[in-house]
Amino acid sequence: MPSRRQSRPDGAGEAAGKSLFAGYETLPKFYDEMFEAPGVPRPHCRELCDALDGMRPAEIAAMQEYAERSFLHQGITFAVHGEDDAQERIIPIDFLPRLLDAADWDLIERGLRQRLDALNRFLGDVYGQAHILSDGVVPTALVRGCPQYRIEMQGLRVPHGVYVAVCGTDIVRTNDGFAVLEDNLRVPSGVSYMLANRRALKRSLRNLFRRHRVRRIDHYGVLLRRTLEELAPSGVTDPCIVLLTPGVYNSAFYEHMFLAQEMGVELVQGSDLVVHNGFVYMRTTEGLRRVDVIYRRVDDDFIDPLAFRPDSLLGTPGLFHAYRLGNVTIANAPGTGVADDKSVYAYVPEMIRYYLAEEPLLANVETHLCRDPDGLTYTLDNLDKLVVKMVGESGGYGMLVGPHATPEERAAYAVELRKNPANYVSQPVLDLSVAPSHTDDGAAPRHVDLRPFILRGRETRLVPGAFCRVALVEGSLVVNSSQGGGGKDLWVLSD
Numbered sequence: 001m002p003s004r005r006q007s008r009p010d011g012a013g014e015a016a017g018k019s020l021f022a023g024y025e026t027l028p029k030f031y032d033e034m035f036e037a038p039g040v041p042r043p044h045c046r047e048l049c050d051a052l053d054g055m056r057p058a059e060i061a062a063m064q065e066y067a068e069r070s071f072l073h074q075g076i077t078f079a080v081h082g083e084d085d086a087q088e089r090i091i092p093i094d095f096l097p098r099l100l101d102a103a104d105w106d107l108i109e110r111g112l113r114q115r116l117d118a119l120n121r122f123l124g125d126v127y128g129q130a131h132i133l134s135d136g137v138v139p140t141a142l143v144r145g146c147p148q149y150r151i152e153m154q155g156l157r158v159p160h161g162v163y164v165a166v167c168g169t170d171i172v173r174t175n176d177g178f179a180v181l182e183d184n185l186r187v188p189s190g191v192s193y194m195l196a197n198r199r200a201l202k203r204s205l206r207n208l209f210r211r212h213r214v215r216r217i218d219h220y221g222v223l224l225r226r227t228l229e230e231l232a233p234s235g236v237t238d239p240c241i242v243l244l245t246p247g248v249y250n251s252a253f254y255e256h257m258f259l260a261q262e263m264g265v266e267l268v269q270g271s272d273l274v275v276h277n278g279f280v281y282m283r284t285t286e287g288l289r290r291v292d293v294i295y296r297r298v299d300d301d302f303i304d305p306l307a308f309r310p311d312s313l314l315g316t317p318g319l320f321h322a323y324r325l326g327n328v329t330i331a332n333a334p335g336t337g338v339a340d341d342k343s344v345y346a347y348v349p350e351m352i353r354y355y356l357a358e359e360p361l362l363a364n365v366e367t368h369l370c371r372d373p374d375g376l377t378y379t380l381d382n383l384d385k386l387v388v389k390m391v392g393e394s395g396g397y398g399m400l401v402g403p404h405a406t407p408e409e410r411a412a413y414a415v416e417l418r419k420n421p422a423n424y425v426s427q428p429v430l431d432l433s434v435a436p437s438h439t440d441d442g443a444a445p446r447h448v449d450l451r452p453f454i455l456r457g458r459e460t461r462l463v464p465g466a467f468c469r470v471a472l473v474e475g476s477l478v479v480n481s482s483q484g485g486g487g488k489d490l491w492v493l494s495d
Contacts, residue, residue, distance in 0.1 A: 018057060018442060019053045019054070019442075020052050020053050020055065020057075020060055020436075020442050020443050021039075021049065021052070021053050021436065021442065021443050022053075022442060023441065023442050023443075023444075024436060024442065024443045024444065024445070025038075025444075025445065026038050026445070027434060027445055029175075029431055030174075030175075030431050030432065030433055030434045030445070030447070031173055031174060031175050031431075031433040031434070032433065032434055032435070032445065033045075033098050033099070033173075033433055033434065033435040033436075033448065034049060034099070034435060034436050035049075035436075043101075044099055044100075044101040044493055045099050047208075047211065047212065048097075048099065048208060048212065051208055052096075057442075060438070063095050063204045063205065064094075064095045064438050066095075066200075066203070066204045067093050067094075067095040067200045067201065067204055068090075068092075068093055070093075070196075070199070070200035070203065070204075071090050071091065071093050071196065071200060072090050074196060074199075091193060091486060091487060092472055092485075092486030092487070093197060093200060093486060093487055093488070094437045094438055094446075094470055094472070094486055094487070094488050095200075095201060095204060095205075095438055096435070096436050096437055096438055096443065096488065097201055097205070097488060097489040097490065097491045098435045098448060098468045098488050098489070098490050098491070099212075099490075099491045099493060100490065100491070100492050100493065101493055102492070102493060102494060102495045104178075105215075105464055105492045107178065107361065107362075108171060108178060108362070108450075108452065109452075109462055109464075110361050111178070111180075111360070111361035111362030112167075112169055112362070112452060112454050112462065113454070113460050113462075114352060114356065114358060114360070114361055114362075115169065115180065115183070115348065115352065115360070115362065116164060116167050116169075116454050116456055116460060117355075117356065117460070118348065118351040118352045118354075118355050118356055119164060119167070119183065119185065119339050119348070119351065120161060120162060120163050120164055120456065121161070121351070121355040121356075122138075122339055122351045122355065123163040123164070123333070123335070123336060123338070123339050124158075124161050124163065125355075126143050126149075126338065127153045127154055127155070127156065127163075127335065128155065132351070132354055132355075135354075137347070137350050137351075137354050138344070138347045138350065138351070142343055142344060142347075142371070143338060143344065145422070146337075146338045146341045146343075146344065146391075147337075147392055148186075148300070148335065148336075148337025148338045148340075148341055148392065149335065149338040150300065150334050150335035150338075152307060152320065152324075152334070152335075153333070153334055153335040156323075156324055157326070158329075158333050159230075159231045159232070159233070159234075159329055160230070160231065160457070160458055162231055162331075162333075162456050162457065163332065163333040163335070163336050163339075164185045164332050164333070164336050164339070164456060165227055165228065165231060165295075165331035165332055165455065165456055165457065166188060166224070166227075166295075166331065166332060166453065166454075166455060166456075167183060167184065167185055167188060167453070167454045167456070168184040168188030168189070168190060168191070168451045168452070168453050168454075168467075169182070169183050169184065169451065169452060169454065170182050170183075170184070170449055170450070170451050171362070171449060171450045171451070171452065171466075172365075172430055172432050172433070172449045172450075173432070173433040174430055174431045174432065174433065175431065176363075177363070178362055178363070179362065179363040179364065179365050179430075180348075180362050180363070180364055180365070181365060181430075181449065182340065182342065182345060183339070183340045183345065183348070184340060184451075185332060185336045185337065185339055185340040186299065186300070186332060186336055186337045186340065187296070187297050187298070187299065187332070188451075188453070189252045189255055189297075190255075190451050190453075190467040190469075191220065191255070191259070191453045191467065192254065192255035192258040192259060193255075193467045193487045194217065194220075194451075194453070194465055194466060194467040194468075194490075195217065195218070195220060195258075195262075196258075197467070197468070197487050197488060197489040197490075198217055198218070198465065198489050200489070201489040209491075212491060212493055213493065213494040214491040214492065214493065214494075215464040215465070215492045215493070215494055216463075216464075217463040217464065217465035219463065220262070220453070220463045220465075221259065221262025221263050221264075222263075223455055223461045223463065224259070224262070224263055224295075224455060225241065225263040225264070225265070226457065226461075227455040227456065227457035227461065228241050228263075228293045228295055228329075228331060228457070229241070229293070229457075230457030230458045231293060231329045231331055231457055232292045232293050232329060233292055233326055233327060233328065233329055234326070236292045239292035239293050240282070240289060240290060240291050240292050240293070241263065241265045241291075241292065241293040241294075241295065242265055242266045242267070242268045242273075242282060242291050242293075242294055242295070243256055243259060243260040243263070243265055243266070243267050243268070243294075243295045243296075243297065244268055244269070244270065244273075244294050244295065244296040244297060244298055244303075245267055245268070245269060245297050245298070246269070246297065246298050246302070246314045247269050247314070250297070252297065255297075256297050259295075263295075265295075266282065268282060269314070270298070270302075270303075270312075270313070270314050270315040270316045270319075271316075273291065273316040273319070274288070274316065275316060275317065275318030275319060275321065275322050276288075278321065278322050278325045278327050279322060279327045279328070280294070280316070280319060280322050280327070280328045291328060292328060292329065293328070293329045293331065294319075294328060294329065294330050294331070295331050296330055296331070296332070298314050298315060300334045300335065300337065302314040302315050303315040303316070303319055303320065303330070303334065304316060304317060304318065304319040304320040304321075305317055306318055306320070306321070307319075307320035307321070308320070320334070337392075341391050341392065342367075342389055342390075342391040342392075342425045343369050343371065343391045343422075343425055345364070345367065345425075346364065346367040346369060346425070348360075348364060349363075349364050365427050365428070365430065366427060366428055367425050367426070367427050368386075368425060368426045368427070369425055370388075370417060370421040370422070370423075370424040370425060370426065371421055371422035375425075375426070376417070376418075376421045378426070379417070379424070379426040380414055380417070380418075382402075382426075383400075383402050383410045383413070383414060384402045384403060384405075384410060385402055385403060385428070385429065386402045386426040386427065386428060386429065387399065387400070387401050387402065387426065387427050387428070387429055387430075388400040388402065388413065388417065388424055388425070388426045389424065389425055389426070389427070390423055390424060391422075391423055391424065391425060392423070400413045401429065401477065401478070402429070403429055404477075429477070430477070432447040432448065432449060432471075432477055432479075433447070433448060434446060434447055434448065435448045435468075435470070435488070437470055437472070437488075444474065446470050446471055446472060446474070447470070447471040447476065447477050447479060448468055448469065448470045448471070448479065448488065449468070449469050449479050450466040450467070450468055450469075450490065451466055451467040451468075451469065452465070452466040453466070453467075464492035465490050465492060466490045467487060467490075468487060468488040468489065468490040469485050469486070469487060469488075470485060470486050470487065470488050471485050472485060472486045
């Protein structure tokens with residue numbers, strides 16, 4: 001199943017004998033992940049650059065084709081919201097990896113550990129004594145008025161204070177350094193693509209992979225299971241863990257199957273579970289089996305029709321009651337979405353200072369809250385220069401990229417913005433870093449970001465890798481797969 005970017009195996013799309021980077025253009029406005037100047041690779045990229053540049057076009061095209069074929073054979077798919085045919089697609093893969101040296105990864109890892117610590121403390125606080133609200137650090141109305149705030153979680157104790165067991169944080173780099181674009185705390189997705197990209201690239205670039213001493217990520221499933229085991233209810237020593245999926249029509253169903261297999265746990269739907277006497281059981285061919293930990297990939301609203309949406313067919317009646325009793329753990333906890341709301345995001349640096357008495361290691365992106373009159377005025381006055389986002393959306397939906405929109409599109413968006421300003425934030429258009437990506441005419445710069453995955457049980461764990469997303473369309477800043485982006489492997493190098 002060729003992609004729209006695939007080169008022919010004979011290299012017919014490239015000039016005969018032309019090296020991969022012969023026509024590569026470095027763009028001073030954007031940090032280039034591989035080149036520090038035209039034709040000058042960064043020290044940690046030099047060996048890979050030289051090796052690839054020495055290959056024939058047919059070899060390069062064959063490696064790209066091999067990576068795409070690997071994804072096709074594995075059935076690595078995603079669905080795009082709003083398409084009439086709702087067709088599953090093979091996620092595009094770019095075989096050219098993005099490299100990070102040990103120092104860059106060390107900064108990212110320390111910054112993510114710090115950030116997740118503060119976010120878990122924030123959730124424990126706002127569902128407890130709410131000191132951060134009474135002290136005026138974060139506005140009470142912003143939190144209590146957030147659609148993701150769950151009053152049902154008030155006063156509920158969670159194992160080890162862990163509300164967020166799995167976090168996928170989006171990180172970008174500009175010429176000013178790394179910054180966090182957003183935290184995904186509810187049901188973060190994409191880790192299967194991180195692992196699948198690695199498997200595909202490890203085969204196609206086997207020798208180069210070994211020579212670079214790339215740090216391993218294949219133990220993610222083991223770490224995820226260990227994290228969930230540590231969050232089991234008190235007194236449970238050999239917990240039964242299940243992964244709760246909305247079902248085959250969910251856009252991330254491939255990932256749900258993949259992760260259940262990686263962990264060696266059952267993949268279940270809400271109808272496979274039943275609550276009896278305050279405990280959760282799984283229906284099996286041998287009868288009912290008690291369930292202790294649920295790694296849920298179902299949104300809050302749908303996990304229990306008795307507690308949340310009564311019309312939900314995806315959840316299990318009584319599940320939240322069993323959770324409140326402490327008889328089952330749900331990861332991530334319901335109500336975590338209040339901490340990844342795009343308005344609350346603006347206060348994460350203050351959370352770090354408040355709870356940890358530390359300065360943030362990773363910067364936030366400048367954010368204007370349209371709920372504030374000054375923020376709304378600034379946004380409307382600069383709509384042609386800003387990115388405007390809906391606070392509860394993800395995946396690039398509900399977003400306006402001002403400089404790339406028509407005057408008519410900006411005017412229509414402004415009408416909706418004025419109707420409900422609290423539902424929007426704006427940010428400057430970032431000069432996202434670029435990395436070489438494969439095209440029919442050789443390598444070309446394309447914008448990239450990173451989504452590392454952080455696990456929190458009794459301790460915090462990260463594998464040294466990430467789902468590296470890439471905007472495959474020239475000049476595009478939108479890297480989401482749902483909006484036409486693809487994926488790369490990230491190589492974190494040893495010292």
